[in-house]
Amino acid sequence: MSVLAVDAGNSKTDVAVIGPDGTVLGSARGGGFRPPAVGVTAAVDGLAQAVEAAWADAGHSGPVGVDHVSACLANADLPVEERELAEALTARGWGGTVRVYNDTFAILRAGLPRGAEPRGVAVVCGAGINCVGMTPDGRTARFPAIGRLSGDWGGGGGLAEEALWFAARAEDGRGEPTALARALPAHFGLPSMYALIEALHLERVPAARRHELAPVLFEVAAAGDAIARALVDRQVEEIVALAVVALDRLGLLDEQTPVLLGGSVLAARHPQLDDGVRNLLASRAPKAVPLVVSASPVLGAGLLGLDVVGAEEEVLERLCRQYV
Numbered sequence: 001m002s003v004l005a006v007d008a009g010n011s012k013t014d015v016a017v018i019g020p021d022g023t024v025l026g027s028a029r030g031g032g033f034r035p036p037a038v039g040v041t042a043a044v045d046g047l048a049q050a051v052e053a054a055w056a057d058a059g060h061s062g063p064v065g066v067d068h069v070s071a072c073l074a075n076a077d078l079p080v081e082e083r084e085l086a087e088a089l090t091a092r093g094w095g096g097t098v099r100v101y102n103d104t105f106a107i108l109r110a111g112l113p114r115g116a117e118p119r120g121v122a123v124v125c126g127a128g129i130n131c132v133g134m135t136p137d138g139r140t141a142r143f144p145a146i147g148r149l150s151g152d153w154g155g156g157g158g159l160a161e162e163a164l165w166f167a168a169r170a171e172d173g174r175g176e177p178t179a180l181a182r183a184l185p186a187h188f189g190l191p192s193m194y195a196l197i198e199a200l201h202l203e204r205v206p207a208a209r210r211h212e213l214a215p216v217l218f219e220v221a222a223a224g225d226a227i228a229r230a231l232v233d234r235q236v237e238e239i240v241a242l243a244v245v246a247l248d249r250l251g252l253l254d255e256q257t258p259v260l261l262g263g264s265v266l267a268a269r270h271p272q273l274d275d276g277v278r279n280l281l282a283s284r285a286p287k288a289v290p291l292v293v294s295a296s297p298v299l300g301a302g303l304l305g306l307d308v309v310g311a312e313e314e315v316l317e318r319l320c321r322q323y324v
Helices: 040-057 079-092 106-112 155-172 180-187 191-199 207-222 226-249 271-284 298-308 314-322
Strands: 003-007 012-018 022-031 066-071 094-102 122-123 129-134 140-142 257-262 288-292
Touching: 003 040, 003 298, 012 040, 012 298, 022 040, 040 079, 066 079, 066 106, 066 298, 079 094, 094 106, 094 298, 106 122, 106 129, 106 257, 106 298, 122 288, 129 226, 140 226, 155 180, 155 191, 155 207, 155 226, 180 191, 180 207, 207 226, 207 271, 226 257, 226 271, 271 288, 298 314
Parallel strands: 003 066, 066 094, 122 257, 257 288
Antiparallel strands: 003 012, 012 022, 122 129, 129 140
C-alpha cells in the first residue's frame, strides 16, 4: 500500500511518496507549517504545494492519490489541533486514510534502532522545544508545547530572544557585560544593539531571521562568555527535564531506553550542549541511552505510515536504507 509521508516543521516541510515496497518514488521540500500564524486553511494550502510537487516528482500528472497519508506536523500540539488538521487533510482527498501526529513523533520513529519496538522518548530542540514518549502498548507521554504559556523555555527562537534581552541590557548598562552585545548586531552587519533593536522593531531585519542568532549564541558561549554559557546550561536543564519527566510518566526510568535528540539545535552537536545533556541525563536517568537523530524526520513519518498499513519488516528496511 502506498503512503504519502509528510514532515512539516516550523521552518520547512519535507514530503515523500512511498511505494508499496518501501521505495521513495518522489519527494519535495516546501516552506514552514504555521497554522497558528496563518490559519489552518492557508497552512494546508502551503502544504499542498509540496505534496503536489512530490506527486509530480513521482511521475504522476493527475490528482494526488495514495492509500494512506502519514502527516507529522508542527503545531499539532493539542488533541483538538490534531483533529482539526486531520479533518483538513482528509478533505483534500490525498489518501484513503489520514493520520496526523505532532512532528516530534517523526524524530522518535526515525531515531529508534532498526528492528526495535516503538519504545522511547524524543526531545526536539529546533525552532521551539518539545518532547514525546511512547511504549509498544500504545501509551504516550506528551506536553502541550505551546511556548511560555505551557511552561516551555528555549529552542532556537527562545534562545535568540534570551540572547537579545541580555545583550540589550549589557549595552545600556542595566545588565552584566557580555560579548553578545557585539556579536548579535555584527551578525547582521550592524554596529550596535541599539541599531539591531531598531532594525528588528521597524522590520528592516525580518522577525523570521531572529532564529539566526541561536548559532551566534553558541559561538559566543564556546569562546567562554559567562552569560552565553549560562543560557546554554539552562537549555541543557530544560532538555533533560523534559526527557526525565517523560521517562517517569511511562515507567521507563529503570529500563534501558533510547532518548532521541533531534531538531536543528541538538543536531548541530554544540559541545557544551551535547556534553551537558549527556552528563546530566546520566545523572538523573542512568539507564537512558541518548542518541542524536541524523536521519531526516520524513523517514519517521514514512515509517509511521508503513506501520499503519501493516508493512513487512523488509519494506521498512528498504525505506530506511534510502535515508541512511
